[in-house]
Amino acid sequence: MKLAVDQAFDWICVGSGTSGLAAAIFGHDRGLKTLVLEKAAKIGGTTAQGGGLLYVPMNHLMAAAGIADSREEALEYLQFLGARTTPPITKTRSSITSPGRSRISRTRPVCVSASAR
Numbered sequence: 001m002k003l004a005v006d007q008a009f010d011w012i013c014v015g016s017g018t019s020g021l022a023a024a025i026f027g028h029d030r031g032l033k034t035l036v037l038e039k040a041a042k043i044g045g046t047t048a049q050g051g052g053l054l055y056v057p058m059n060h061l062m063a064a065a066g067i068a069d070s071r072e073e074a075l076e077y078l079q080f081l082g083a084r085t086t087p088p089i090t091k092t093r094s095s096i097t098s099p100g101r102s103r104i105s106r107t108r109p110v111c112v113s114a115s116a117r
Contacts, residue, residue: 009035017045 011027013020016038027034042048057074 009033011035012037015045016040016043018047020045 010032011024011030011034013023013027013034013036016036020036020038021043024034024036036043038045055077057077058069058071062069
């Protein structure tokens with residue numbers, strides 16, 4: 001889609017992966033004129049290559065299923081996943097929360113379930 005130069009947006013999300021689309025939903029739900037920018041030919045980012053699976057630590061579904069998880073375990077797992085490509089994750093750089101994911105699963109027609117790693 002080509003955009004006219006004179007169009008204005010309140011909320012611009014760069015990338016159409018999980019985070020970009022979640023941010024777009026929040027902007028839209030707050031009444032903001034929202035735009036999602038994606039450089040690839042298809043939406044989804046790396047999430048589209050992951051079979052639709054997401055790792056959302058400390059979420060409400062895990063708690064309801066009796067699956068224990070902690071901030072420390074989440075940071076350890078994320079460090080393990082990115083050990084070869086990213087600098088160490090520090091507590092000051094990481095804010096691991098899942099209220100946004102919980103809200104999306106309650107307000108959007110998506111299928112979510114809990115499973116242990």
